Amino acid sequence: MTISLPATAAALSVVLAALCLLVVPAAGFYLPGVAPNDFEKKDHLPVKVNKLTSIKTQLPYSFYSLPFCKPDTIVDSAENLGEVLRGDRIENSPYVFEMRVPQMCQIVCKISVGEKEGKVLKEKIEDEYRVNMILDNLPLVVPIQRVDQEGAYFYQHGFHVGAKGQYSGSKDEKYFIHNHLSFTVKYHRDAQRDVSRIVAFEVKPYSVKHEYGQWNDKKTHLTTCDPNAKRIITSSDSPQEVEAGKDIVFTYDVDFKESDIKWASRWDSYLLMTDDQIHWFSIVNSLMIVLFLSGMVAMIMLRTLYRDISKYNQLETQEEAQEETGWKLVHGDVFRPPANSDWLCVYVGTGVQFFGMMLVTMVFAVLGFLSPSNRGGLMTAMLLLWVFMGLLAGYSSSRLYKLFKGSEWKNIALRTAFTFPGSVFTVFFFLNILIWGQKSSGAVPFTTMFALVLLWFGISVPLVFVGSYLGFKKPAIEDPVKTNKIPRQVPEQAWYMNSIFSILIGGILPFGAVFIELFFILTSIWLHQFYYIFGFLFLVFLILIVTCAEISIVLCYFQLCSEDYLWWWRSYLTSGSSALYLFLYATFYFYTKLEITKFVSAILYFGYMLIASYAFFALTGTIGFYACLMFTRLIYSSVKIE
Known part of the structure; x- marks a missing residue:
């Protein structure tokens, strides 16, 4: 008797749903209607x-x-x-x-x-x-x-x-x-x-x-x-x-x-230990960045692109088209798969997994289902959501892989399931050994470590493979224009369009949109204070999404206008480079706000902040990549290509 993979996936979904019902109450979810404890005298x-x-x-x-x-x-x-x-x-x-x-x-x-x-x-x-x-x-x-x-x-x-x-x-x-x-x-x-x-x-x-x-x-x-x-x-x-x-x-x-x-x-x-005015200042600061970028995107979309598309569609002869310069000339190469496209698919899938985890966690927190009265509830919920979001990670990575004409979807699923979690688990295991050497109660017991590995191999990895199968089974996404067999030579670029320079510049604004709120998050983690202003954090998260998308679109448009069609990786790295500024800010915070003097404690701080920056890189990079992908498909489907 043979069992099809979709049937197995359906059965697995039922098992996971039952598992959620068993695990979520222990995960620390807080239901607002829970009755308080009543005490009589001399209790x-x-x-x-x-x-x-x-x-x-x-x-x-x-x-x-x-x-x-x-x-x-x-x-x-x-x-x-x-x-x-x-x-x-x-x-x-x-x-x-x-x-x-x-x-x-x-x-x-x-x-x-x-x-x-x-x-x-x-x-x-x-x-x-x-x-x-x-x-x-x-x-x-x-x-x-x-x-x-x-x-x-x-x-x-x-x-x-x-x-x-x-x-x-x-x-x-x-x-x-x-x-x-x-x-x-x-x-x-x-x-x-x-x-x-x-x-x-x-x-x-x-x-x-x-x-x-x-x-x-x-x-x-x-x-x-x-x-x-x-x-x-x-x-x-x-x-x-x-x-x-x-x-x-x-x-x-x-x-x-x-x-x-x-x-x-x-x-x-x-x-309520922090001043709400500071958080409102953070929101206003972030909104100013968004308005600035939105203005630039609006100018590109409403003026430049409209004029370009109208002009390109009015060209009558091939000779006139060859005399034109700009983003249309690279239409035959703009959807050419990039170098190391497999790894791009892996990191995009990881970013989608993080995005789903963060979005669901914040929605639940804003609605009041997560509370600090349940110690460890937030961390447990995020960990479980990360595991279950492996389905989206596998699906998105295989869909992109099929767009690049790939055929070995199992290889992509395997890399997606092990690349990011494996590197994070290695760093975490090393840091745990240091904590264990200090005889601290913060050392994770080996039984708990085994439970983490079980969640990884027993739930996350199978879900990644199920998602990859479902994503690869769907028809491939069709490019709006055909790709030439021979790649076009990229002309020499101006200094300000250099890839390293534009990538580093692109990460400044997304980081600038969140750095004030980042201060409160670091304070709550390293100075042992409560953080429960999820309403502000959710607004900042939405602003971060818009900022990453808009800065990537703006720089991608400038790149295409310079006849440089190698935008795939650059779109990911442009917004993803904000993780570099996050780590630099964490270093600044370490030397200015913390009083850590012991070497092991410093290693722990920078180890955990390295993991956080790595996750932030995958999240912001994926947002910028998908924004550029939708942008390029939109503009090239709007012009007539003979």
Whole structure:
């Protein structure tokens, strides 16, 4: 019994649809109608701990990699694929509150600091690591008074492990640990049902050298802390120094405050940390570029092209046609397949795959189906969409390959399925080895790595082959004009029409349309801030599409007017060269905004930014290529060719 490939593809689609239903809920998609958690008085509120993070090293570590208080049994929370790739490690903690029941000076535990523990603590304090905690899915923040606005605050994610400074007149710098945490839990109360919903989780960390008589576990009476008087000595006169051979007592307070903030708006303070005026300036800046390019395209289409087409169609003799110069003279060579056409098909297919992934992700994000409350959801969704968009990648690469009169569609499908993912996976695997060597929790486990390979080989590769088969099965796209057997000689070009010069110039405007928004994206990634302004990002993405298309059309028209018909690769590289400026800007951002000093951290930064620039190259290059392809087919189908 034989089974046709289309039938297999249909069966595979059913399997993938079922897989989506199983995987997408774990992928972190957020449905706006999910009910909040309702707590009655004295309900237990377990606090969870997440990774330790630092903007100086970019290497996350597990909370319990430091000598902190531990619960009787450490339980790891179930994590989705995106959380694992982000380095999240969510575990339970000994901090447990009771809803709307304030507590003062609660002893958590006492830790004896040895040589090894002291060294590790000092290293983490030196690298400015922050402790991240979670309560009811809200991350812990430290409110900091804004200097420019009275009564306004901005929020730092997590609190520092400790601080470094001088003490008691000593000139030597010492290390102090934040061993007392003063929590504030804000809640919105439903008076009719007498239930509460948590809307904020804040903390103020202190370093306190606790004094006590005889140690009696959590019942010990601390002379530095008097719960009955409802006060704790948090003065810097008695901070807890990190020193081998000394004990550290960890304590906490928790206070509950009723708030007018509603549960649906509790993430606003986390997400609205940037000034919207800057984003509007970014949009206006991008729109100015688009208007400039649109004016040039309009001038070409409405004036120059209209005049040229009218004039060419009025030529009566072949002698008159030979006397003409310009883009019509290369009609016999303009659709000649370029050199290395196979690789052009591969990269166009990869760009289509990226375009589909970005478009669907942004649409879902703008509609509110992706939320930072689902940690790792955005990354998981993008990864799954990339895998499923392999169908479009194979289809578009084989369609272009057949346009170039190719016959080995399986070879193109194989290259499309492995070229970009293979190179990215190689860099990612190398970077993961570096992270693993630093014993960081950011290292992707081999089980997760195997799952990524399974997604690649088990779903993406078959989908690329199915798409290639379907694309190659369709009739080839007919060229609007015939191609001469003997290629025409390209005349010597002016310096400003040199391929390298025009390619580098072409990438400036697409990059200029996005570089302001790029600053916020880099800040959210490398300075550990939330980014959820997808409305602005979607507008910038649309502007990027228009800009890439228009700059490619303009430069392609100038190239054809110079009787240079080698436009295929140049149209891809013209807009794709914006990736070069993206990487250069990332280098500028590294030296001006980041404080990374360790070599491994620098390698990680430039490795990941190289992957991002490579993806940006495929995306923008494909947009410019398709714009030029449609443009050339339009103009050459509008003239009479004898």
